Amino acid sequence: MTAPHLLPLAEAAALIAARRLSPVELLQDCLDRIAALEPRLNSTVRLMAEAAMAEARAAEAEIATHGPRTPLHGLPVGLKDIIDLAGQPTTCHSRLQLDRVAPQDAAVVARLREAGAVFPAKLATHEFALGGPAFDLPFPPARNPWNTAHHPGGSSSGSGAAVAARLLPAALGTDTGGSVRHPASHCGLVGLKPTYGLVSRRGVFPLSFTLDHVGPMTRTVRDNALLLNAMAGHDPEDPGSADHPREDYTRDLNRGVRGLRIGFVRHFHERDIPATPEVAAALEAAAQLLAAEGAIVTDVTLPPLGEFAAVNRAIMLPEAAAIHEAWLRERPGDYAAVTRRRLLPGLFITGADYVQAQRRRRQLTAAVQAVFGEVDLLLCASSMDPASRIEDEPEVERTYPRQARMPFNVTGHPAVSVMCGLSREAGLPLGMQLVGPSFGEALVLRAAAAHERAAPWREMMPQL
Numbered sequence: 001m002t003a004p005h006l007l008p009l010a011e012a013a014a015l016i017a018a019r020r021l022s023p024v025e026l027l028q029d030c031l032d033r034i035a036a037l038e039p040r041l042n043s044t045v046r047l048m049a050e051a052a053m054a055e056a057r058a059a060e061a062e063i064a065t066h067g068p069r070t071p072l073h074g075l076p077v078g079l080k081d082i083i084d085l086a087g088q089p090t091t092c093h094s095r096l097q098l099d100r101v102a103p104q105d106a107a108v109v110a111r112l113r114e115a116g117a118v119f120p121a122k123l124a125t126h127e128f129a130l131g132g133p134a135f136d137l138p139f140p141p142a143r144n145p146w147n148t149a150h151h152p153g154g155s156s157s158g159s160g161a162a163v164a165a166r167l168l169p170a171a172l173g174t175d176t177g178g179s180v181r182h183p184a185s186h187c188g189l190v191g192l193k194p195t196y197g198l199v200s201r202r203g204v205f206p207l208s209f210t211l212d213h214v215g216p217m218t219r220t221v222r223d224n225a226l227l228l229n230a231m232a233g234h235d236p237e238d239p240g241s242a243d244h245p246r247e248d249y250t251r252d253l254n255r256g257v258r259g260l261r262i263g264f265v266r267h268f269h270e271r272d273i274p275a276t277p278e279v280a281a282a283l284e285a286a287a288q289l290l291a292a293e294g295a296i297v298t299d300v301t302l303p304p305l306g307e308f309a310a311v312n313r314a315i316m317l318p319e320a321a322a323i324h325e326a327w328l329r330e331r332p333g334d335y336a337a338v339t340r341r342r343l344l345p346g347l348f349i350t351g352a353d354y355v356q357a358q359r360r361r362r363q364l365t366a367a368v369q370a371v372f373g374e375v376d377l378l379l380c381a382s383s384m385d386p387a388s389r390i391e392d393e394p395e396v397e398r399t400y401p402r403q404a405r406m407p408f409n410v411t412g413h414p415a416v417s418v419m420c421g422l423s424r425e426a427g428l429p430l431g432m433q434l435v436g437p438s439f440g441e442a443l444v445l446r447a448a449a450a451h452e453r454a455a456p457w458r459e460m461m462p463q464l
Contacts, residue, residue, distance in 0.1 A: 004029040009169040009223035013071040016063060023056040023063070023074025027120060030076055034121070034167045037464055040148055042140040043161035044121045045081045045091060052076065052120035059116055071226050073116030078163070078171035080156050081122040082129050083214070084203040085109055092205050094127045095138050095334050096327055106203025107235050108172065108214050115230040121168065124158030129174055129207045130320060131339035132400060133157070133390050144186060144387055145462040146428050151390040153183030153383075154400075159217050160187040164462055170218045170227055176207045177312055178382075178405025180215040181417035185382040185431025188419040188460065190224045190448065191217045193405075195439050196412030197242030199228075200235035206323055208316040210240070210358075211409045220458065221418070221449040225249035228441060244439055252446040258294030260447060262287075262434075263375035265302055268404040272305035275384035275402075282421030282430045283381055286451065290379070293450050300371050300378065303364055308407035311364060314349060314357035315410075321346030365411040369437065377447055378435040380404050386423040386430060404433065414441045418448050419457040429457075 004012065004026040015021035031049050038044050059074035068074070079085055082092050084102035086109075091097045105113060113119075124142040126132055133141035133151045142157040144150040145165035152161040156173025160183025163171050173180040175193040184191025192215045199214045206212055216227035228249045235241040264287050269275035275283070291297045321328070324343050332340055371378070384402040388395040408415040414436050421430035434451075436444040452458050 005033045005166045007169065008220045009075055009218060010071065010220065010226060012169060013068070013075060016074055017068050023059045023118065024053070026074070027052060027056040027076050027118065030168055031120065037165055037167065040464070041143050041145060041161050041165055043124055043142045043158040043165070043167065045093065045124050045139050045158065046088065046122040048088065048120055052118045055118035059118065068116065070115040070230060072112065072230055075117055075170070076120050076168050077112055077117045078121045078123045078159055078168045079109065079119055080125050080159050080171065080173050082125055082174060082205040083109060083172055085119055085122065088122060090205060092128045093125045093137060093139055096331060098138060104203065107200035107238065108231050109203065111233060112230050121162065123162055123171055126155035126157060127336050127339040128205065129155040129176065129179060130342055131336050132396055134336035134338050137336050141390060143390060144428065145464055146187065147426050149389050150387040150426060150428060151186070151396060153186035153387060155179040156183050156217065160184060160189060163187070163189055163217050163219060165464060166461065170216060170223055173215055173217050174204060175213045175215050175409065176211045176316060177409055178403055180217060181382055181405045181415060181431070181433065182403065184217055184417040186387040186429060188429030188457065189217055189219060190221050190416060190418055191215060192224050192228065192416045192441070193408060193414065194228065194232065194441055195242070195414045197240050198244060198439065198441070199231045200238040200241050202235055202238040208319040210319065211312065211316055213409070221445055221452050222250060222253055225253060225445050247442060249442050249445055252442050253449040255446055256293060257290055257447050257450040260295045260377060261375040262290055262295045262297045262377045262379050262447070263300030263371060264297055265378055265380035266299055267301060268305055269381040269384055273384050273402050273404070275381055278386070278421065278423050279381065279384055279430055283432055286420040286432050287379060289454050290447070290451060293454055297379070298375070300375060302371065302407070303367055305404060305407065308364060308410050309401065311357045311361050311410050312406040314353055315361065317346030318349045318354050361410055368407070368411045368413060372437040377443060380433050380435065382417045382431040382433045386426060386428040408435055413438055414444050416444050416448050418451060420455070422460070
């Protein structure tokens with residue numbers, strides 16, 4: 001049998017259900033892989049091997065008697081370390097939070113626990129999900145398993161590195177300006193930002209109250225849909241939660257894209273923020289592949305990226321400053337330099353600016369929603385560059401904002417990043433986005449699955 005750590009989540013679940021693999025065997029193989037590779041990746045902030053093994057043994061016994069509760073029963077899932085796990089620290093990768101122990105599970109963790117998942121690791125993030133790769137924090141920054149001289153994308157950096165390196169079959173990240181889709185793009189994964197409100201944020205340390213999302217990061221589209229099945233659901237204790245009916249997001253994964261109208265947002269990467277030639281060519285190839293699979297691909301126009309970026313900043317920064325105001329005044333030196341530099345401007349954005357940004361946000365959302373009267377889905381860039389070297393701070397700073405992810409934090413539409421190429425120079429993944437109408441996750445994942453089947457990227461993995 002294939003080494004358990006190499007199995008995608010759905011394949012491992014099928015073997016567990018058939019009694020050909022035990023949750024204990026799977027977890028032990030993942031723990032062995034973590035022990036072998038973690039010193040090179042820095043993806044893990046806290047390993048909870050003993051507690052997770054107890055959970056795996058309990059799952060094994062229950063499955064032997066009653067069968068699996070769900071496809072996630074006994075499967076290990078990593079957690080970005082801004083997500084609460086009862087009795088464990090939630091450090092946010094910051095010295096400001098080192099002693100803070102979570103009193104209870106985050107809502108999304110509680111849902112996954114009910115589905116039978118086990119939680120062996122809290123994973124690296126950029127400090128408070130805002131900074132960047134930083135070397136002046138209690139934990140080193142995670143590295144890209146495709147080339148450890150490069151960063152893995154952020155802020156869900158450890159989640160991206162751990163799943164891509166086959167340390168874990170799946171992990172959770174958070175996304176305020178693209179922080180699930182960024183590491184998914186740079187690590188060759190499937191990373192979904194669900195519709196705003198579909199997944200509860202209760203128990204997740206906030207960055208921006210009106211822009212934050214929680215999303216799954218996996219190796220395959222089916223794995224992503226299985227996680228979303230367990231994660232989604234109304235939470236009356238989260239003011240931003242949507243009361244949307246439960247769905248099975250795996251239902252249409254084999255339907256293909258024949259007849260689907262896909263709008264290609266070329267101007268994002270051709271005019272607004274010109275992408276590298278490799279990224280542009282990969283996006284063109286993806287559009288041609290979807291057309292060959294039967295989709296009707298046409299060009300569409302949205303407002304320019306600069307407008308979305310300005311609105312995102314004018315909302316996120318003051319919301320973040322409101323959360324961090326006391327620490328910024330009393331303990332500014334305890335932040336990493338990059339985090340402090342990004343937080344401080346939020347203290348100087350006026351209330352009038354914030355209100356105007358929220359007004360413009362509604363207009364941008366309506367403009368995107370109107371396009372869905374003409375097409376079923378959007379195709380666009382994710383990052384405009386491959387991941388830069390992690391210790392090249394000027395290049396990290398230059399390339400981070402060169403992306404097309406934040407529009408869909410502003411509008412709240414569901415967006416998934418999937419691999420669409422490999423850079424020649426550094427051997428690093430390239431990613432694209434598929435975007436759907438509100439609560440159109442099943443449609444987005446259907447198209448992503450069709451691309452995954454037709455493209456050559458699914459079987460590729462880092463050579464560590």
